Amino acid sequence: MQYTVHNRATIRVANRTEVSGRVTAHEVNLDRYHDRIRKVCAFVAARSKVYFSAATIILIVTLAVPAVAQVTFDGAIQGHERGLLKDTKQLTFGTVTGIVSNLGQLSLTYDVTINLVTGVGTGSGVLLIEKNGDSIFTTINGKFTPPPPGSTLTVPSVTETYTITGGTGRFKKATGKFTVERLVEFADLEMDFDFTGGVIHGGTITFPNAENSQ
Numbered sequence: 001m002q003y004t005v006h007n008r009a010t011i012r013v014a015n016r017t018e019v020s021g022r023v024t025a026h027e028v029n030l031d032r033y034h035d036r037i038r039k040v041c042a043f044v045a046a047r048s049k050v051y052f053s054a055a056t057i058i059l060i061v062t063l064a065v066p067a068v069a070q071v072t073f074d075g076a077i078q079g080h081e082r083g084l085l086k087d088t089k090q091l092t093f094g095t096v097t098g099i100v101s102n103l104g105q106l107s108l109t110y111d112v113t114i115n116l117v118t119g120v121g122t123g124s125g126v127l128l129i130e131k132n133g134d135s136i137f138t139t140i141n142g143k144f145t146p147p148p149p150g151s152t153l154t155v156p157s158v159t160e161t162y163t164i165t166g167g168t169g170r171f172k173k174a175t176g177k178f179t180v181e182r183l184v185e186f187a188d189l190e191m192d193f194d195f196t197g198g199v200i201h202g203g204t205i206t207f208p209n210a211e212n213s214q
Contacts, residue, residue, distance in 0.1 A: 073206070136164055138164050
C-alpha cells in the first residue's frame, strides 16, 4: 500500500516536472520566435531605407537635369543666290555659309518667293550645323527693300525672320527663331546675286535635353 502511494506521489511529481518543462520550452521557443521577428523587421526597415535613399537620389538627379536646352547665337554669313522672275514674283534660291556663336560653322540653303509689288517674301530654309551634321528646319518671312531715293545705299537690303520648326538629331523637336539681315549686290544681268557682310542675330533655339531624350 505504501509502495502504491509512493508511486502515485512519484507520478504526480513527475507529471508536474513534465508540465513545468513543457512550459519552459514554450517560453524559450516564443522568445526565439520574437527575436527572429525583430531581426526580420530590422532587415526590412534597413532595406526600405536603402530603397528610399536610392529613389530619392534618382529623383533629385532627374529634377536637376533640365528638360530642355536653350542656345543663343549670333554671327556672320556670306553667299550667293539666284533669282527667277515669274510675273510679279521673284523666285530666289540661295546658299550661304557662315559661323555663329555656340553652334560654330554652318551652311544655309533657302528658297523664297518675293512679291515684287510689296517686297514681302516667304519660303523655307535648312540650316546645316557642320560640327555634327544636324539640320535645323525653318520657315521664312522677309522684306526686300530697294534703296530709298537719295540714300547712300546703292543696293537693296533684305531682312528675314527664320522660325525654327524642327530638325534632325538633337534638333528633332527644336523651336526658336533668328533674324538675317544682308545687302544684295547684283553679280550679273541673269539675276545672280552675291552678298557679303550678312549677319545673323537674335538667334534662340530650344530643344530637348540629351539627358532626358534617351
